[in-house]
Amino acid sequence: MAKTVLIVEDNELNLRLFCDLLTAHGYQAIPLGDGREAVARIRELRPDLVVMDIQLPYITGLELIEAIKQDADLGSTPIMAVTAYAAKGDEERIRHAGAEAYVSKPVTVTRFLEAVRSLIG
Numbered sequence: 001m002a003k004t005v006l007i008v009e010d011n012e013l014n015l016r017l018f019c020d021l022l023t024a025h026g027y028q029a030i031p032l033g034d035g036r037e038a039v040a041r042i043r044e045l046r047p048d049l050v051v052m053d054i055q056l057p058y059i060t061g062l063e064l065i066e067a068i069k070q071d072a073d074l075g076s077t078p079i080m081a082v083t084a085y086a087a088k089g090d091e092e093r094i095r096h097a098g099a100e101a102y103v104s105k106p107v108t109v110t111r112f113l114e115a116v117r118s119l120i121g
Contacts, residue, residue, distance in 0.1 A: 008052045027116070049080060049116065
C-alpha cells in the first residue's frame with residue numbers, strides 16, 4: 001500500500017507539481033489548498049507525511065505545525081516544511097516549531113524526494 005502524503009499548499013502550480021512528483025514515485029498524494037482545514041484533514045486521513053507550505057493565507061504554516069505537534073493524537077506525524085522563506089533564522093524557527101524537514105523554494109526534484117524518503121521511505 002502506498003504511503004499517504006497530505007500537501008498543504010495554496011499555490012495551485014506548486015500543489016500540482018508536488019502531487020505529480022509524489023504520485024510518479026509511488027506515493028498517494030492528497031492536495032489541500034486551504035490551511036484552515038489542515039488539522040481536521042490530518043485527523044481524518046492520518047497521513048504518513050504532511051508537506052506544509054509556510055506562507056498560507058488565513059493561518060500560517062508555522063501556526064499549523066505548532067498546532068499539529070502540540071496535539072497528542074497528531075504530534076508524531078512527520079512534517080516537511082516547504083517555503084520560499086530562506087532568510088537567516090527561518091529554518092531554525094520552522095524546525096523549532098516541530099517540522100522534521102525543511103526544503104526551500106524553488107524546490108529541486110532531487111532535494112524534495114530525498115527529504116520525503118528520509119521521513120517515510
